[in-house]
Amino acid sequence: MINIKEAYLNTRNRFITLCSSLETEDYSVQPTEFVSPPKWHLAHTTWFFEQFVLKEFSANYAVYNDDFAYLFNSYYNNAGERVLRPNRGLMTRPTVKEVYAYRSYVDAKMTVFLEDTPPKEALEIIELGINHEQQHQELFYYDIKYIFGNQPTFPTLENNIALKDITEKQEFITIEEGVYQIGHDTSGFSFDNELGIHKTYIHKFKISNNLTTNAEYIAFIESGGYTNFNLWHAEGWDHITKNEIAAPLYWHKIKGVWHYYTLDGFKPVEPNKPVTHISMFEAYAYAEWKQMRLPTEFEWEVAAEHLNYGQLWEWTNSAYLPYPNFSKAPGALGEYNGKFMINQHVLRGASIATPENHSRKTYRNFFQPDMRWLFSGIRLAQ
Amino acid sequence: MINIKEAYLNTRNRFITLCSSLETEDYSVQPTEFVSPPKWHLAHTTWFFEQFVLKEFSANYAVYNDDFAYLFNSYYNNAGERVLRPNRGLMTRPTVKEVYAYRSYVDAKMTVFLEDTPPKEALEIIELGINHEQQHQELFYYDIKYIFGNQPTFPTLENNIALKDITEKQEFITIEEGVYQIGHDTSGFSFDNELGIHKTYIHKFKISNNLTTNAEYIAFIESGGYTNFNLWHAEGWDHITKNEIAAPLYWHKIKGVWHYYTLDGFKPVEPNKPVTHISMFEAYAYAEWKQMRLPTEFEWEVAAEHLNYGQLWEWTNSAYLPYPNFSKAPGALGEYNGKFMINQHVLRGASIATPENHSRKTYRNFFQPDMRWLFSGIRLAQ
Amino acid sequence: MINIKEAYLNTRNRFITLCSSLETEDYSVQPTEFVSPPKWHLAHTTWFFEQFVLKEFSANYAVYNDDFAYLFNSYYNNAGERVLRPNRGLMTRPTVKEVYAYRSYVDAKMTVFLEDTPPKEALEIIELGINHEQQHQELFYYDIKYIFGNQPTFPTLENNIALKDITEKQEFITIEEGVYQIGHDTSGFSFDNELGIHKTYIHKFKISNNLTTNAEYIAFIESGGYTNFNLWHAEGWDHITKNEIAAPLYWHKIKGVWHYYTLDGFKPVEPNKPVTHISMFEAYAYAEWKQMRLPTEFEWEVAAEHLNYGQLWEWTNSAYLPYPNFSKAPGALGEYNGKFMINQHVLRGASIATPENHSRKTYRNFFQPDMRWLFSGIRLAQ
Amino acid sequence: MINIKEAYLNTRNRFITLCSSLETEDYSVQPTEFVSPPKWHLAHTTWFFEQFVLKEFSANYAVYNDDFAYLFNSYYNNAGERVLRPNRGLMTRPTVKEVYAYRSYVDAKMTVFLEDTPPKEALEIIELGINHEQQHQELFYYDIKYIFGNQPTFPTLENNIALKDITEKQEFITIEEGVYQIGHDTSGFSFDNELGIHKTYIHKFKISNNLTTNAEYIAFIESGGYTNFNLWHAEGWDHITKNEIAAPLYWHKIKGVWHYYTLDGFKPVEPNKPVTHISMFEAYAYAEWKQMRLPTEFEWEVAAEHLNYGQLWEWTNSAYLPYPNFSKAPGALGEYNGKFMINQHVLRGASIATPENHSRKTYRNFFQPDMRWLFSGIRLAQ
Secondary structure, three states: OOOOHHHHHHHHHHHHHOOOOOOOHHHHHOOOOOOOOOOHHHHHHOOOOOOOHHHHHHOOOOOOOOHHHHOOOOOOOHHHOOOOHHHHHHHHOOOHHHHHHHHHHHHHHHHHHOOOOOOHHHHHHHHHHHHHHHHHHHHHHHHHHHHHHHOOOOOOOOOOOOOOOOOOOEEEEEEEEEEEEOOOOOOOOOOHEEEEOOEEOOEEEEEEOOOEEEEHHHHHOOOOOHHHHHOOHHHHHHHHHHHOOOOOOEEEEEEEEEEEEEEEEEEOOOOOEEEEOOOHHHHHHHHHOOOOOOOOOHHHHHHHOOOOOOOEEEEEEEOOOOOOOEEEEEEEHHOOOOOHHHEEEEEEEEOOOOOOOOOOOOOOOOEEOOOOOEEEEEEOEE | OOOHHHHHHHHHHHHHHHOOOHHHHHHOOOOOOOOHHHHHHHHHHHHHHHHHHHHHHOOOOOOHHHHHHHHHOOOOOOOOOOOOHHHHHOOOOOHHHHHHHHHHHHHHHHHHHOOOOOOOHHHHHHHHHHHHHHHHHHHHHHHHHHHHHHOOOOOOOOOOOOOOOOOOOOOEEOOEEEEEEEOOOOOOOOOHHOOOEEEEEEOOEEEEOOOOOOOHHHHHOOOOOOHHHHHHOHHHHHHHHOOOOOOOOOOOEEOOOOEEEEEEEEOOOOOOEEEEOOOOHHHHHHHHHHOOOOOOOOHHHHHHHHOOOOEEEEEEEEOOOOOOOOOOOOOOHHHHHHHHHOOOOEEEEEOOOOOOOOOOOOOOOOOOOOOOOOEEEEEOOO | OHHHHHHHHHHHHHHHHOOOOOOOOHHOOOOOOOOOOHHHHHHHHHHHHHHHHHHHOOOOOOOHHHHHHHHHHOOOHHHOOOHHHHHHOOOOOOHHEEEEEHHHHHHHHHHHHHHOOOOOHHHHHHHHHHHHHHHHHHHHHHHHHHHHHOOOOOOOOOOOOOOOOOOOOOOOOEEEOOEEEEEEEEOOOOOHEEEOOOEEEEEEEEEOOOOEEEEHHHHHHHOOHHHOOOOOOOOHHHHHOOOOOOOOOOOEEOOEEEEEEEOOEEOOOOOOOOOOOOOHHHHHHHHHHOOOOOOOOHHHHHHHHHOOOOEEEEEEEEEEEOOOOOOOOOOOOHHHHHOOOOOOEEEEEEOOOOOOOOOOOOOOOEOOOOOOOOOEOOOEEE | OOOHHHHHHHHEEEEEHHOOOOHHHHHHOOOOOOOOHHHHHHHHHHHHHHHHHHHOOOOOOOOHHHHHHHHHOOOOOHHHHOOOOHHHHHHHOOOOOHHHHHEEEEHHHHHHHHOOOHHHHHHHHHHHHHHHHHHHHHOOOOOHHHHHHHOOOOOOOOOOOOOOOOOOOOOOOEEEEEEEEEOOOOOOOOOOHHHHOOEEEOOOEEOOOOOOOHHHHHHHOOOOOHHHHHOOHHHHHHHHHHHOOOOOOOOOOOOOOOOEEEEOEEEEEEOOEEEOOOOOOHHHHHHHHHOOEEEOOHHHHHHHOOOOOOOOOOEEEEEOOOOOOOOOOHHHHOOOOOOHHOOOOEEOOOOOOOOOOOOOOOOEEOOOOEEEEEOOOOOOOO
């Protein structure tokens, strides 16, 4: 809770830096339902502070624009009506300039508010808001990559995130059978879905020290991995067949050579980098092909201190479900996590797009198993 | 053919004037498949001159950007690959600024080209290109109205088009039975679909001097017109039921009073203006309710000199089909009209969005019968 | 009007004969929305007489089963609720046996009714009902062919309809320009859409004495007809691309040889038979490829006495629209034709599936331009 | 393994008894993708024995009909091509009579085969085949209820399955914290997904002795349970909104009174019977409303000996995932369970439609969380 004003301003300013090489046009499109326009991210994260902090705790706060609550709410049903997701890309107004003005307005008010002594309850929500904005900064990377990576001209983004080559030899770390503790203790920030330390029985297992590389994944592709239904979940097989998926997202085979789009441009696939933009279905099929499996999220957490992680979110074979004694917050903030606990899989770790200090070994990320636009990767277990 | 350079530049500059009150963000969205983003219109009409004039007739012409032919072709299959219609709104690049630069580049080249003595064949294509751009200027109005009219904030457009009140008393003009001439003679510009003067036998009929007003149309609504299937084509009835259509496009009933969006903003429906943004299905149902009918396109053309037209395109009960001896031009320009001659209906007249001198009494406009975003109207016959 | 009882019973019994080789299972399926199960046809045609004759004109008539009006109504909105078309194949009850019992009951009542002196109004509706049932008998052929032709085992139907070889040399008959009379006079039965003799101006044209053969159509296929977009309507091109259509319905190429399913079984395509099961889109593209065109329905009617027709319904390039002075009957029977007068094309002639004496030269058949399961053919004009 | 011949014949004959009150028409329809026609179940279970037993182990076995392997395979990709699920209801041939003949043929061959001394490997597959057929007998109940329950005439089925009234007072049984054993030991038949005894850490919890009743569920409905998004998973809320779900499947409110369709007919909802035909989404929302939760499958198994179960399959809040050391059989039989381990939830117990002795406390049933046509129920935990 120390330096919350500084943390607030750092996070807020970071988003503006991330967007510095965008053209006005880049802010407003929504190429598919699960992608949000950058303009929307910028406004929505601002609305969060306005709605849950300033309107609640700041006496005489004047709402910037009544329409914005309607336009920039996301999935908080308790906070009122909202623009349906697929229409986010059709709002040409407010303009980008107006959204930046909205950010400035709220930041100024928040700065004043933080210079007083805010109540503890407000501070907790601000901390949540900072973490919320960090999550949207990560989503911004996924979304702008999708926006650029599906245009014929493949625009680029100025960025300082790049995957590192995997240079260590692969080894499998052994973890012994026993009862282990899982979950976040109450010191330091965490989301509600990590809370409630509890015990789990883990059977003996081995886990790879490294993520799977592009070279290894190409071997899977070239050996017919995408055409052998025995490797796939039935639902995964239907999905790749229907959508004609035969390689990771953003990959194109040109004259026999695999290329991919990265935020730095279009280039040949780099063999020693970890493979990314694969779905849970693909991660599972790859593991089947290796005659191994994906770890559970509990195995991952128990092994975490031995792992070299942080490049990519790692698909686990755990469904996203509540921990024993999970309880959600009352009101709109209670909608943050619990209501997504169905038909999603947990990813553990962090990615190059994750803001510094945002993740930890108990962090539970989650997505539907067909999603590929996130920075996802594969770690094998057996 | 006189003053073609002047005609060219007037038309080209007019489009820039139409867009003068737009924000950058407004240029790039495509809210539905049949709407194109303004940026696309600006570039596509430019591409037409580059592709069919400069590349064909101007020695040493350097194409501005090879990608643009791919990006801004519309439906000319013979001119190569094209961006699929529903993706037009997802191209954030080239930017608006770059598209204006492209326009300037082509206009400069065209100006030089027109100062020489262009071959007759080129002049004909330029004339076609001017008319083509005028059509897109009209589509621009439909599209920007759709873009703005479906946003929660209802932005407005600076414009000098407004429907006039209908003040004349309604009367029905009688036309006698006989053989009449239809179609455009070869003097002056026309599209290929109007050509080929030929004879048609017309039976005696009566046609209204006026378009149907909003007040008259409200009477139709309030009497249950949208819930009485006897008034509708079977396909029209399925269409309005499935899409929950119960009023013209852009109409909203607020506390018992009909309002609509116009380019000047959101306001109560003005009773004496002609009703617009109705589909052929709605025009037909209205006529059935009045126990009258819509005229055929031939009746309309024969009566045209007696009519006070030009406010709205008037739905006729004629399918869009070829005239006797219709033949299409070879190559890409042959795709202009003929291939649309199925499942569309003819509209005659002109609208407030039609550029001056663009239409004439033989002009055959055409749309699918469910389309409503055009500036369409109703004229009764019996 | 003479022998109406005999006409009634002949028509009714004919339907039972048509179905004599069906298994119980064949009566109840609906493989696609536009196909109806045979059981439904048998019941619906019976319901027509019960609803519009016996209930209206026969004192003390006891309705067979109140549910049947709901189950076997088709599109007569004025006659009450109806089972939605796509659900017709899911009703396993009433059983086939019960439907035949329903037919017997209604036929017995109708026989008694016809032995008295029915009022003229009833006789007119009975005549319409007989023609209505004949139409459904033709649809039965289309539907059972679709039901059988899409099963892996290709069942057959006992039938005495077979297309004849075309043996005459192709010639083009010339018709001179002038004003001609179109439409049905009031003697003898006709549908409302043929009524109203009126004048049409016809320009000089030529029309083929023969239908297009399978051999000629194979030449079109093999020359790339289905891959040359210049030959197609834009909508037709989209349709064949989206639905991967590259040959007539029921055609399969096996080891380089075209085969097709007929009601007699699966066999090599017979070269001298007229091509059938082609859409209006395909008929148009074929004509474009031959650098000719399809006739209008008016040209066809004027030339009819010179043509050798009756094998297949012939696509014309006329949209299905009302004749001058067309008016529909009041009530449910007024829904018979008029409400379909949009987005459909007229076919003239008759097919091998048409009951004897059901058609005539003024008969206007009509279908959507993408339909192929009817017995359609191609006659060229120029 | 004793009396396997008797077990085989009992199971096979039971299916014929289940169908004894069906009409021929009832065997062939498929009202929705997840329902299979009874004819298909009868043939598919027969094909299983032909494909995996007789063809593999019975020398000189003559396949009954080569087409049947194609027609009646379900999801065994390794066993060759198959009819796509949604087309199962369109095959009118083979007829029901032919399918019964196929059953007789295979049963006769199996009887002879079982009278010899079949190899152990064959006996294991036969035992699997018997359990497989029992599963299809349960599915038959779900499917015929769906087929009948969606027809306007609500046909009935002769049956001796009926839910019992819940008469015991509700109590919550407490289970203490600790390490428990989960899974099936190797004695007696089980499916591969139950195998591999392993340890799980269970925290202290309480579980209801009874299932939720219709009366309790009506209280949930009447208090607005279906309109309060706070009770629902986000995906569940989208699902019920989009599909307009506001009560269990087969429920209809008539003049203020809830009615439902059962295999015995249409009647008022019986308040003391356990509620059924609810999805996992509904079970979850109900538990939220009660401020309790659903048990996990491990809690259920640990508590099983204290529970009074067998009326309805009970939704658990466990995703269907592999046990530690799960491995699937090689070849087609390996497709039985493993490939469905994604996006499905586990149900424990058994239902009135489950054949005797088919289930056990380690049995893992599984369905997608939106499915409602199964005989599902709710048991609360806290």
